[in-house]
Amino acid sequence: MSDQETENTPVPALDASGAPAQPGCYLMKDAAGKIIYVGKAKNLRARIRSYFNETDGRHSVKFLMRRVASVEYLVVRTEKEALLLENSLIKQHKPRYNVQLKDDKTHISLRLDPREKFPRVTVVRRHKQDGARYFGPYHDTQAARKTVRQVQRLFPLRTCSDHVLNNRTRPCLYHQMGQCLAPCVGLVTPEAYAELTAQVLLVLEGRSAELERTLLAEIKRLAEALRFEEAAALRDRLHDLRSTLEKQGAVVGDGVEDRDVFGVHTEGRFTEAQALFYRGGKLLGGRAWSFEAHEMPLPEVLGSFLMQYYGTAPVIPREVLVPAPLEDAEALAELLSERRGGKVDVLFPQRGEKTRLVELACRNAKRSFEEKRLADKAAMDALELTKEALHLPRLPARIECFDISTLQGSMTVASMAVFENGVPAKDRYRRFSIKTLAGQDDFGAMREVLMRRYTRAVAEGDLPDLVLIDGGRGQLGVATAALHDLGLDDLPHAGIAKSRAEDGGRSPERFFLPNRVNPVVPPQNGPVVRMLARLRDEAHRFAVTYHRKKRGRAALDSVLLGMPGVGPKRAKALLAALGSAAKVRAATVEELRAVPGFSEKLARGLWERLQQTETGGTVSEPPDAPQAGETP
Structure with missing residues (x-):
């Protein structure tokens, strides 16, 4: 039933007398028994009575109640329990008329664990209950990384990973630039480093005034002890701190800091x-x-x-x-x-x-x-222009773009990136491992992926409005043949050929269409090229990332399975316990020892083997930290 049809539908005659006069949650269901709204109340009977007896005259409530066929009640002891239960029920049932936040990775924060011997500040997207301190949230990674750079300029904490910290034998370029105290080679004591970490925490907590007083007192103490060079270094740090803080305008001064x-x-x-x-x-x-x-x-x-x-x-x-x-x-x-x-x-x-x-x-x-409304309008305009430029039968509300990634024919993979209404729909992204081919065959890989994707799409009735192929006329011909074999000749599809260097300039972004000799060349700075090139770049990024992950996993497997005592079962246990190939490489002996099936001897032998493969036969200079003379 549409919203228009239900506009004049009377509210169903539901009885609130069966509702308990206690705190709890109510689950409103439609005629099909589907939960469409979950709410909570201090007194369920009073809340439901206000809905059923139409004493709540708000249009939004009446709109919802026209769709309610039955109500289920769950009683709890306190309002706090009702809050927790409501939150759990919304996550479980995802009712149509409830507010639902996506469980995404957008809580960008800074993390510092003062329990570490030599802590560092990192940008993270997940808040774990691991005893570390978290600061934020920041609206984007750029703002968070700017804060890290400011902190690093004021307080030379390490920036390297634990793996690098534990394996360096000489200071890196950051130390020579005065941006690291080189704890990796023992140029600073844990006590002095802990004092610096405490100052960083004061800044991140917003207690800059307290830090200024601490620095002033320390400068005075060092000067009185005739340690003028150390006092001058602290004086410069205090000056830089004040300069940084002056750029940040204080907005609130009523005593509540956070x-x-x-x-x-x-x-x-x-x-x-x-x-x-x-x-x-x-x-x-x-x-x-x-x-x-x-x-x-x-x-x-x-x-x-x-x-x-x-x-x-x-x-x-x-x-x-x-x-x-x-x-x-x-x-x-x-x-x-x-x-x-x-x-x-x-x-x-x-x-x-x-x-x-x-x-x-x-x-x-x-x-x-208002900005999002303008952005939505701009996206719709771009879709309209795309429809005209590529001669599509309908607006391309959903576009699926495919790309192939391989290295001389090894471990070939493919990706599918999706735009809906002109913006990425990342929950629809897919990646594919090529199963039927060996060696370099991009055309064959593209055909396999399209056959797999659209065989399933036909069965599920989930076809896009446009299929975009990263490539020129040859890749488009493969797509046309594959869709023909599936009986999808009417499914719009096109190839996008990337701009490339040509005769001292660059060729334009071109779009190839079936049964057309010459490519379509829209305005290069227009919304059509910007949107479709962005989608193409997303598909390329997704494919390359997956290919690198597979190569790293394969390299690790070859190391693991070449170790005496490590077979497929133990290799699988390692990845399951530590989470990824990169984390296995960065693991300490103690972390390897904690994996089921690994003894002290086996864990140490594996750790030494991993260090040798990382450094080309030695355990001295891992390649992911800059050396003197290198650009960090």
Whole structure:
């Protein structure tokens, strides 16, 4: 039943008398028994009665209730348990009308583990319960890496991996540039390095004033002890610290150093949420989320959203400001306090500076909504122009692009990258290992991949609007023949030939079409070339990454299986325990020893063999750290 058909449909006559007057969750189902909405309430009966008796006059509630055929109740003891249960049910059932955050890898943070002998600052996308300290989130990796560079300029911590740290025999170029204390070769004591790490933590925590006082006191102490060179080095560090901090404008000065401020902008059934992250009293960055077709009132949507967001957030701040009153604010604050290990306030400010911060977040939400709406319009324009340029029968809402990657015919692989409505749909990306061919045969590999992909697509009724092949007329001919054999002659397809150096200039990006001699050459700076070349580059990147992974895995397998006492079973156990070929190579003897089936002797022998293969027969200079005279 469409939305238009249900607009005048009366709300079903459901009875709320069977709902328990206790905290818990309710699961609303449609006529087919499918869960379409999950909610929570302090008093289930009161909440459901407001829906069924239409005392809640909001259009969004009426819109949803026209679709509800039955309701199931789950009772818990407290509001906090109701919050946790709702979050779990939303993840499990993915109801259509609930806010759902994707479990992606976009929580970009900085990680530092002070328990390590010589810690370093790294950029990560996952927050693990590993005892390390995490700082963020940052809105993109560029901002996070800029912070790392600033920290590295002020405090010369190591940047190398543990593998390099444990195997170097002389300092790298970073030490000669004054950007590393060379703990790898014992040029700094663990105690002095720990003192430097403590200063880094003060900066990342936003406690710069405290660090300034510490440095000033240390400068005075060194000067009084006539250690003028060391005092001068600290003086220069203090000057650089102040110069860096002057570039960061302080925004909040009300005593709360860390807070997240949320704003919301709603137009019709579309909602844009915006978070502003304040750390150390300064605006660190922000992030926006878009939601469509969510019918429930803002406080319910916002409460569910916050619970899902903080379920995976790398850092929980001291204070959370929201743009609407939450019924379960106290329960949410209690849960966040437990996860943070300290008090957290969830507040709906109504006056003063905090209100202005929420208003700022709401203005950013509106701006983000308008920018995305313009981006959507630009994407639709690009699709319309693509339809005209390539003479397609319909708008190419979904485009699938294929590329082959091989090294002289060995371990040939293929990739499929997908754009939907002009943007990457990474959940649809696929990679293929070529199974039927041996040696160099790009055409045969392309045919195998297309036959495999579209045999399944026909069975599942999942055909794209356009198939794009990375290549020229020859690759397009292979695609045309493969689709013909599958009875898909009407499936639009094209080849994209990459620009290349030619007679002192560059040839244009060209598109080859079936039954057409000359290629189509759209404007090279226009939206058609930009979009399709970007898709082609995505397919190429995905294929090359997979090919490198397979080569690395094969090289590791040859090393492992060449070791006495290591057979396929133990090699598989290593990869399962450590996660990847790179992590096996970087593992310590202790980590190898912890894998089931590995004795101390076998683990040490394998470690020595891996070091020799990494360094060409010695265990002295791994190649992934710059030497003196090399560019870092």
